[in-house]
Amino acid sequence: MSRWYLGIDTSNYRTSAAIFDAEHVEWQNSGRLLDVPDGAIGLRQSDALFQHTLHLHEMIAGLPGGIGKEIQAVCVSTRPRAVEGSYMPCFLAGENVARSIAHLLGVPLYTCSHQQGHLAAAALSAQALSWLGTQEFYAWHLSGGTTELLHVAPGADGLPVAECIGGTTDLAAGQLVDRAGALLGLHFPAGEALEQLAKQSQSKERFQPKVADCRFSLSGMENKIRDLCARGTVPEDVASFTVRTICAAVERATAQAMERKKLPVLCAGGVMSNRLIQRRMHERFGARFAEPVLSGDNAVGAAVLAAVQHGETLL
Template sequence: MAERFLGIDTSNYRTSAAVYEPESGFWQSEGGLLTVPAGAIGLRQSDALFQHTVRLHEKIEALPQGEVSAIGVSTRPRAVEGSYMPCFLAGESAARSAAHLLSVPLFTVSHQQGHIAAAALSAGRLSLLDGPFLAWHLSGGTSELLLVHPGADGLPDCTCIGGTTDLAAGQLIDRAGALLGLPFPAGAALDALALSAAPEKGYRPRVTACRFSLSGMQNQVENKCKTASARQVARFTLETVANAVLKATEQALAQYPYPVLCAGGVMASSVIRMRMRERFADVSFAEPVLSGDNAVGTAVLAARLYERNRT
């Protein structure tokens, strides 16, 4: 029987569980967005934790039954000192209980490490995890350009070398979506609007040493709303984010000429992907379903750590 690994992730806006079989490459992900009140652009941590606690068992029960060799769970946003969000307690509690009852190993990882592993699997480039590469983690709460090496603990060792200094790319996109009356999170709807728009250059934020500010871009988007259609506003927003990301990537590659892996929900944008593919030869993306928050990456990392500890 093929070895199977369970992954659990309870991020700020999605409850996720997944299984992964390294021998066949099979994976199945079950997840769902948390309920955000109409017109809101976020949730309090207490509300997110409650919703995860209510819904996690449904995601696990939707997975195929069978024995698992180990469990992986995300317990914090990033693998850095002081990184903490209460919403991850829901997944950690369930994972620790399951691992104890099943007498299988439990491996704790960060949400960011899970994103990177899921993107590498989806792109067919798990081998990236065995050497140095650059990775974008572009999402609602994080916009970081990472230098990644294999860590001594067997997990991706991520050093932030660039990205936003203030507003995350996903926050800018969600605020633009709110101005246009789109549901939260607004990424998919904004991308669909942008694809129906005429070519738009967007604003070019200043990028220095791979870092840029997006807080002032909200004013640019608001001004655009006064004179342009919703479609053009959407295109302007995503092209603006793409301009910053491309410039920061160019600056990073000048110092670190490695492959580039793109992870996070914002990287599901067709507009940003097109721009990245046009500019860089060695860039890889997760398929959209594994770009956003998911538990597949935690299961992949559990499989890798299980094999590492066994040999």
């Protein structure tokens, strides 16, 4: 018999609802990117909150009809990270709906951070769900707003406890990708289009950011990319330069972490869906990844964490 759990995530870039069956380890996700005007590289929180409020019911309607009577619990992301002071108004849209659903169904409501949801979705996709409750591991969370190397350990409440031990000190990898994409005339978010451009390049050129204590800066890279564009560098080579530079920084930071303690590596977030970065990280560190559909923002991780917090034992 199926044991379904509902997850909801209203991040800064996607409205998403999902169900997860803890019995058969199956899931369904219904999500849509927020509408970003051409030429823009993001949204104001008020605009994101409005779009989530407008479309969340459509995402829930995209899940199987009548599934409500089989829902065991609901989990919703309520903040970017599980740290004090982490807050974005856009998560209120999902939280309000989740609380209402849980009340009407008479089931428990659990919460998680957006980052914890990413980790759970990546673990599900990489067939590493058991990691969440049994062992320590390193995790990269590379997205539009986050570039963090995390030391993750099982938490008493079933949620993964993530301590940031490295990553960028300023510009996030996803921000750099989107700004490079804007310079090249690509639509926001630019990750997939930039990757396709980079595949067409024969250039191996990259910039090697200074990495110390697993941390690095990417802010100067935007100017270097602007310079490449101003010199007439072809878009394919600009894209390759951007991706290879991010990859170089991530590799060096991971290597420095491994010098402290060797642990398995899990990679989450939309930027980590890039095949070049995945190939390098797998070759050097045996890293595991989420498939592209679970790399970006999604509610699947929240649904998984509903099951975990409800006491399900997952393989």
